[in-house]
Amino acid sequence: MALSNTHEIAPAPSGLLQLKPNLPILSIINMAVGFFGLQIGFALQNANASRIFSTLGSNTDTLALYWLAGPVTGLIMQPIVGYLSDQTWTRFGRRRPYFLLGALLASFALIFMPNSPALWIAASSLWILDASLNISMEPFRAFVGDNLNTKQRTLGYAIQGFFIGAGGYVGSKLPEWATALGAANTADANIVPDSVKLAFLLGAAILFASVLYTVVTSKEYDPDTLHAFEAADNSALAHARRETPTVPPAAWFSSRGLIALFIGGGLLALVAFGSAEKQLAVFAVMVVVLGLLLVYNAWRLKGARAAGMIGSLMDDLATMPLLMKRLALVQFTSWFAFFTLWVYLNSAVTSHHFGTTDPTSEAFGVGSLAVNNIFAIYSLVAWGFSLLIPIGTRGIGLKPFYALSLLIGGFSFISIWLFPPSLFWLSAVGIGVVWACILTLPYALLADALPAGRMGTYMGIFNYFIVIPQLVVGTIMGSVLTGLLGGQTVLTLVIAGGVMMSGAVLLIFVPYEKPLDTISKAD
Structure with a gap:
């Protein structure tokens, strides 16, 4: 009953109801390779968008405004794409057509963004890029929930996190590698350096190729098969999934x-x-x-x-499972922190540690490469640490492991303010640990509570709580920076670290009990 790596779609089980079988490790890896490319796109965006905007004339206190393109797009796109992919079934599958469409559009946006002639065009390119990445990303999350049983889901999301970490590392290092190849890392005023342009071009090619690999090598269960598997599951969470929620009046x-x-x-x-x-x-x-x-x-x-x-x-928004509602608050704290990091890290490091806000200066270029290294190291750590998550969660449980990671991550955010650049690697290690966990554990917790027929929709709605904190940061942090922090950008990271730590406390109230291990051992 395993998913095939041939062009055969696994048939619905006949006769006695069967539980969803374990998949071979190669099938799980193939499902996750596409996330390598998607995360290269996110990493290039996260590490370089503020640099591009600053180069094209944005002031520090308005950077977050230009970054709002991403969360606004996500707020619109994620639940719609999740809903549509739940309703889709074609000869090419349920989720995979969305993978390919998003990858194609994102590749074009990556090529265009650093070549934008004006600030508003670069911001528009970010909007298109984020929309395109979201078209692929949410079906990828639901893809794991569709194809893996409860026993393998943590492993599936961990392998996904492994490729996210790998893609984040490569995407963060691409400008440095482009510089080493001879591309200029500085340019005249209002011109994006060639190192950034070349990095985005290479990233676009890798993104499309990796998603195409997953589309070609991975297959999906048809909807009837998924419902049959769900009907065979007698665990407590499965019964809760099958209960028809009462829509409020x-x-x-x-x-x-x-x-x-x-x-x-x-x-x-x-x-x-x-x-x-x-x-x-x-x-x-x-x-x-x-x-x-x-x-x-x-x-x-x-x-x-x-x-x-x-x-x-x-x-569906009104009838979210209780676990999902409370886990959403934890998700809010994590993504509030990371969005603050992505928007303000470049400015925080270059101004606080390198003493410059001039995008044309050599010190700004050196500081920007230091920021790329922070992104690269935390992505590299997340890459390796993702594979340790299934072991750690089996030892102490999903929730305690998740809470510990949030505490480590929160302190690591604050340490960028306290540590000199020579110790940034230590901060990046802690950020990598929590990054691996927030890419894996919320979805492992959530997937057990969601019905198969609405997996994509609920995953999209859950990601409101990735988008909403980004909107909050984008709309208020500029005012906080100028009004309360005296323009000291590095202090935004202190706020972010404190908010992340609060998520560890909120996890106490998330009702989760691992379902009974009743998974079939058949392959």
């Missing part, structure tokens, strides 16, 4: 929709008539849109109209 949606409209409208008024920063308008508009969607769903329910995509997404 129309009044539930309308009351919350009106509250969201009131809050969003108030924030917009503060931007228009008060002293609030303009970037707050982006977050306000998102709140207003949420309010309108909730009110729409109330109207739909009152009229007993068909759900459609929007109605289904609103219903």
Whole structure:
């Protein structure tokens, strides 16, 4: 019953119900190779977008505004792509068509972004890049949940994390390697250096090739087979997955929709008539849109109209499993911290440790390479540490292991402020440990609680809590930086570290009990 590496799709089991079988390790590896390329795209973006924006004329306190392209795109794209991939079944599979489409678009965006002639075009390219990566990424998460049983899911997400770490390392080192090949690491004002342009070009080629490899070598269970496997699972979490959640009445949606409209409208008024920063308008508009969607769903329910995509997404948002709701708060703290790191690390290091904010200076170039090295080291550590996660979680449990990693990661963020550049490698090691864990453990915890038929949708909704903290950072951190931190960018990393540590406390309230080990030993 294992997934085949040939062109045969595994058939639905007949006769007695069977549990989802263990897959060969090669099949699990093939499923994850595409994430190597996707993470090269994310790494190039994370380590170099602020440098590109600064080169093209962005001020430090507005950097986060340009970075909002990513989270806004993710907020829109992730649940939609998850929903659509749940409904898709073609001769090429359920998730794989989305892998290939996203990879193709992301490759074009990577080529174009560092060659943008103006700041607004570079920001638009980031928007397209993030949308494209999201088209591939969310189906990849659901892909593991679809194909692996409870026993193998932690391993599956850990191998995915292994390739994410490898891709992050390669993507972070590409500008340095391009410099070593002779590409210039400095350029005239308003010109992106050739080292960055070459790095993005190479990254685009590797991204597409790695995703194509996964598409060609991996196969999927058809929906009937997935439902049959789920029906055979008698674990406690499986019973919970099969329970039909009760959708709240129309009044539930309308009351919350009106509250969201009131809050969003108030924030917009503060931007228009008060002293609030303009970037707050982006977050306000998102709140207003949420309010309108909730009110729409109330109207739909009152009229007993068909759900459609929007109605289904609103219903699923309202009926998230309790584990998912509480785990989402932990997810918020992790991604608040990492988005702050990605936006402000380059500025924090170059200004605090290298004493410059001039993108044309040699010190800025050296500091930027030091930042790339932090990204490279933490990605390299995550690469190796991912394979230790299944061992560690078997020893002390998923939740304690996850909490410990958040404490280590939080201190490592703060240490960038405290340590000299010669010790940045130590900070990067701790960041790599927590990066590996947040790429693996939330999804291992979550997948056990989700029904097979809505795996993609719920994975997309769960990633709201990757996107929302990014919106929060993008809309308020600029004001915090100038108003409370006196423009000392490095202190944003201290805030980020503290927020991450709070996630370890929130994990206490996540209700999770590992399902009974009733997995079939058949291959």
